[in-house]
Amino acid sequence: MTDDGERGTPGKGLVQGLAVTLKTMTKRSTTRQYPDVEPELPPRSRGVIALLEENCTVCMLCARECPDWCIYIDSHKEEVVVPGAARARQRNVLDRFDIDFSLCMYCGICIEVCPFDALHWTPEFEYAETDVLDLLHDKNRLGEWMRTVPPPPAHDVLGEPSKEEATAARKAAGPGAATAAKTNVRRASPTTAERPNRAAQAQPEPPEQPQ
Amino acid sequence: MPLWLDLTIRVVAVVVGFLTLPLIVGQAEHKVMAHMQGRLGPMYAGGYHGWAQLVADGVKFVQKEDIAPRDADRRVFRLAPLVALFPYLLVLLAIPLGPDLVAQPLDVGLFFVLAVLGVGVLAVLMSAWASANKYSLLGGLRGAAQLLGYELPLVLAAASVAMAAGTLSLPGIVEAWKPWWLLWQAPAAIIFFIAGLAEIRRPPFDMPIADSELVFGYMTEYTGLRFAFFLLAEYVGIIVIAALTTVLFLGGWHGPLSDQLGWLWTLLKIFALSFVIIWLRVTYPRLREDQLQRLCWLVLVPLALAQLVLTAAVKIAT
Ligand code: SF4
Ligand code: SF4
Numbered sequence A: 001m002t003d004d005g006e007r008g009t010p011g012k013g014l015v016q017g018l019a020v021t022l023k024t025m026t027k028r029s030t031t032r033q034y035p036d037v038e039p040e041l042p043p044r045s046r047g048v049i050a051l052l053e054e055n056c057t058v059c060m061l062c063a064r065e066c067p068d069w070c071i072y073i074d075s076h077k078e079e080v081v082v083p084g085a086a087r088a089r090q091r092n093v094l095d096r097f098d099i100d101f102s103l104c105m106y107c108g109i110c111i112e113v114c115p116f117d118a119l120h121w122t123p124e125f126e127y128a129e130t131d132v133l134d135l136l137h138d139k140n141r142l143g144e145w146m147r148t149v150p151p152p153p154a155h156d157v158l159g160e161p162s163k164e165e166a167t168a169a170r171k172a173a174g175p176g177a178a179t180a181a182k183t184n185v186r187r188a189s190p191t192t193a194e195r196p197n198r199a200a201q202a203q204p205e206p207p208e209q210p211q
Numbered sequence B: 001m002p003l004w005l006d007l008t009i010r011v012v013a014v015v016v017g018f019l020t021l022p023l024i025v026g027q028a029e030h031k032v033m034a035h036m037q038g039r040l041g042p043m044y045a046g047g048y049h050g051w052a053q054l055v056a057d058g059v060k061f062v063q064k065e066d067i068a069p070r071d072a073d074r075r076v077f078r079l080a081p082l083v084a085l086f087p088y089l090l091v092l093l094a095i096p097l098g099p100d101l102v103a104q105p106l107d108v109g110l111f112f113v114l115a116v117l118g119v120g121v122l123a124v125l126m127s128a129w130a131s132a133n134k135y136s137l138l139g140g141l142r143g144a145a146q147l148l149g150y151e152l153p154l155v156l157a158a159a160s161v162a163m164a165a166g167t168l169s170l171p172g173i174v175e176a177w178k179p180w181w182l183l184w185q186a187p188a189a190i191i192f193f194i195a196g197l198a199e200i201r202r203p204p205f206d207m208p209i210a211d212s213e214l215v216f217g218y219m220t221e222y223t224g225l226r227f228a229f230f231l232l233a234e235y236v237g238i239i240v241i242a243a244l245t246t247v248l249f250l251g252g253w254h255g256p257l258s259d260q261l262g263w264l265w266t267l268l269k270i271f272a273l274s275f276v277i278i279w280l281r282v283t284y285p286r287l288r289e290d291q292l293q294r295l296c297w298l299v300l301v302p303l304a305l306a307q308l309v310l311t312a313a314v315k316i317a318t
Helices: A012-026 A061-065 A109-113 A139-148 A163-173 A178-192 A197-202 B003-036 B053-063 B074-094 B109-117 B120-130 B134-165 B170-176 B186-199 B224-249 B258-283 B289-317
Strands: A048-051 A071-080 A089-100 A119-122
Touching: A012 B003, A012 B258, A048 A089, A048 A139, A061 A071, A061 A109, A089 A139, A109 A119, A119 A139, B003 B053, B003 B074, B003 B224, B003 B258, B053 B224, B074 B109, B074 B120, B074 B224, B109 B134, B109 B170, B109 B224, B120 B134, B120 B224, B134 B170, B134 B186, B134 B224, B134 B289, B170 B224, B186 B224, B186 B258, B186 B289, B224 B258
Parallel strands: none
Antiparallel strands: A048 A119, A071 A089
């Protein structure tokens, strides 16, 4: 008001302030009415981690890479007698797979590192508990989250076809038809690519992950 | 109609207005402020867009324990909220809604209103001193300085319009009002409105309350119903200042169809001004104590005096 002489017309700032508040009043407010209205989460939101138990080979990579050491895995070995095979095979059986979500920092390293696609992000986030101990999800609870895992993003139309697709197409086309196979795949992919490309670019498709 | 019945109806009408208008303004403030800040405001109480929020608040206040600090001057401490509230009730008695719609027509209405409004400073000092709390005391002293200071431009601006109308009666002033007064008395109207804002200690003139530095100023120690009285006084204050500005400067019930709908015009103008008061609160930051006093003594008082001279000159010339 009486402070500085740098401003132009006196009172201009006052009027501008009034205009700002009035304009804001006529706009829609940004409040999310969360418990009443479900939030619209972006695809691939990191809510909770789901475990596909059948895929897990107990390689322990996730537990070792987890920066918080909050994945607990116990297992035992089992003999599987395969009829016709020379000797019985050994197989790892998962006894315990717990993730402590009171420690997890949702970095996603365990999911990235899993070579067998046993861990997945799901956008579910409403699993708050009144007791912190209840945040330890065992393998059944982690398995239940699998239902909420969104389908993987479609393959990037402009990207190279995945190795598996390419080989399959080459086999189907017969010997010496590698270029034809590539165009085949190109033509086929838009029908499968109904999801927005944005999601596809944000995260590479699982089959492309380095093994 | 027997006298007592007449009297009862008038008093009951004023009390009802006294209780409902501030609630409407308070709810409007909740909502307007929220939307101006990109929020929604209360949404749950009462179901539809939180219309019953203030009722719920009232119920909450009633349930709270009534605490007086150990060192407080109990009698004064307990009396202060009533002293804050009561003058506004008396002022509402004298404010005309329509040509004959006034609870108590007074020949010296303006004088009465300004005198009673001046009692507000007493409540501030009483609550501040009796609380035995340094924040309260600081807030109270700031409040006293502010209220005494702004009383002057308030009275001078009101005097200008009284001089123009040649009467001190509030209905008389509205009767004498002409549309071109909007221009002639514009400085007085603005001064009156600003000084009125300072009188009811609304932001940006809430230095005595200043919750970021003084906890809650002179209301720091109050809880429950007594605190609610102070809050109610603030909202009745909005109504009173808006109503006085309407009656003195905006022509009260004048407007199209004023014969039948005069009271509606008055109410409409009151609510429009209340909206402006809320709007100002949302927009401007609090004035510092020195800025506040400078605005009063170096801007408003000289302007009000100049307006008085102008009014007198025009009055003599015509
Ligand atoms: S998201 Fe990160 S912190 Fe959480 S379990 Fe996986 S690796 Fe550990
Ligand atoms: S990295 Fe994957 S496969 Fe290995 S233990 Fe973890 S979840 Fe199982």
